[in-house]
Amino acid sequence: MSAHPSSFKSKGGFSRLINAARYSVKGLGAAIRHEAAFRQELLLALILTPAAFWVGQSTLQILILLVSLIGVLVVELLNSAIEAVADAVSLEENPLLGRAKDLASAAVLLNLLLVVSLWGVMLLNHWYPVL
Secondary structure, three states: OOOOOOOOOOEEEEEEHHHHHHHHHHHHHHHHHHHHHHHHHHHHHHHHHHHHHHHOOOOHHHHHHHHHHHHHHHHHHHHHHHHHHHHOOOOOOHHHHHHHHHHHHHHHHHHHHHHHHHHHHHHHHHHHOOO
């Protein structure tokens, strides 16, 4: 490991926040342009966001529903990042890169199952209150 810090590493201060925000917006733009799954999940989140205010019966329930939607987008971004790095390393068949991509995909699947379960319980509770 080099004793010299990376020239790509930020120095700190307010300019670091500005640069971080710029990189984040750039990343979201790249996800929207290049990742079909992210676009689909973003569209679903945009449609379900108003529904969260109808389904949720308390501020906490609404917040849980909204956070679950953001969680799907976050996990999909991480999945896409892992896939991009794996593809940059090699496009040839590689068991470890394949495993990394499969594990990231499994994280997306588990997150989606969690969201479907959570929204299902909240919808049932909306129509058939148990509390």
